[in-house]
Amino acid sequence: MKYGFVLPRGDARAAAEYAREAENAGWDGFFVWEAVWGTDPWVSLSAAAMATERIRLGTMLTPLPCLQPWQLAAITATLDRLSNGRLILSVGLGALDTGWKEFGLEMDRKIRAELLDEGLDILTGLWHGQPFLYEGKHHHIQPVKFPYIPAPPVQQPRIPIWVVGAWPYMKSMRRTLKYDGLLPAVRRHDRWGEVIPDDIRAINAWAEKTNTENKPFDIVVDGQTSGDDPAKAAGVIRPWEEAGATWWIETMWEQPPMEDVMRRIRQGPPMLAS
Numbered sequence: 001m002k003y004g005f006v007l008p009r010g011d012a013r014a015a016a017e018y019a020r021e022a023e024n025a026g027w028d029g030f031f032v033w034e035a036v037w038g039t040d041p042w043v044s045l046s047a048a049a050m051a052t053e054r055i056r057l058g059t060m061l062t063p064l065p066c067l068q069p070w071q072l073a074a075i076t077a078t079l080d081r082l083s084n085g086r087l088i089l090s091v092g093l094g095a096l097d098t099g100w101k102e103f104g105l106e107m108d109r110k111i112r113a114e115l116l117d118e119g120l121d122i123l124t125g126l127w128h129g130q131p132f133l134y135e136g137k138h139h140h141i142q143p144v145k146f147p148y149i150p151a152p153p154v155q156q157p158r159i160p161i162w163v164v165g166a167w168p169y170m171k172s173m174r175r176t177l178k179y180d181g182l183l184p185a186v187r188r189h190d191r192w193g194e195v196i197p198d199d200i201r202a203i204n205a206w207a208e209k210t211n212t213e214n215k216p217f218d219i220v221v222d223g224q225t226s227g228d229d230p231a232k233a234a235g236v237i238r239p240w241e242e243a244g245a246t247w248w249i250e251t252m253w254e255q256p257p258m259e260d261v262m263r264r265i266r267q268g269p270p271m272l273a274s
Contacts (some may be wrong), residue, residue: 001241003269004029004249006060012047019048023055025268031060036099042075049083063094065115066105077153085154089185092164180216195239197243204244222249227267
């Protein structure tokens with residue numbers, strides 16, 4: 001199990017400071033959230049990259065359907081080089097309550113899924129360099145003849161991509177297996193439900209059976225633990241690891257005072273005893 005921390009709020013200076021503390025405290029990953037509009041996550045992660053050496057950096061998560069995938073390809077490749085290969089990109093359809101209607105963005109779930117698939121195709125295609133030709137339903141790209149072509153990411157064959165997958169919908173789940181990790185969501189009786197370890201166990205069994213290439217594949221879960229009681233925190237983590245999760249992402253979405261966020265970071269991850 002690896003352990004990440006999501007910064008609940010703060011600007012680029014805060015991201016640099018808190019990422020450095022997270023690295024010193026033994027966290028494996030430091031993440032920032034990305035909405036339709038707000039503090040730019042890529043500036044924040046760039047600041048964090050300059051303040052750290054080891055910790056993985058990423059978004060939690062990027063609403064790819066509302067972005068220009070070629071711009072995201074350039075940003076992520078640049079940041080991967082800046083961080084010497086430490087970037088993780090998490091993507092999904094996006095949360096509609098973060099400004100989609102207000103900014104006039106596409107609301108239809110089916111169309112957003114199409115944009116997600118095309119965006120992922122374009123991202124991975126452009127990371128491999130030119131010439132790149134793409135003919136999709138929503139995007140049409142010709143090879144670029146401009147002489148300056150950005151260098152590829154450090155990580156090969158690509159920057160790791162974690163994708164939201166809706167269990168047990170196979171179209172959504174098969175999308176995740178094309179990439180490097182799953183951020184699970186669960187539908188029960190046509191309603192979104194809370195993910196539980198039994199869901200992860202079922203997903204992990206399906207992934208092992210379906211992943212015929214036997215490539216590494218992360219299953220990422222999130223939640224909150226107490227840094228004041230390591231034994232209790234380990235008790236929260238253990239069922240997830242036993243079910244097959246490979247990353248635990250610590251969240252503090254209730255927006256506590258930033259001194260409380262720093263205190264939790266410095267307490268370190270809720271690690272299991274070896």
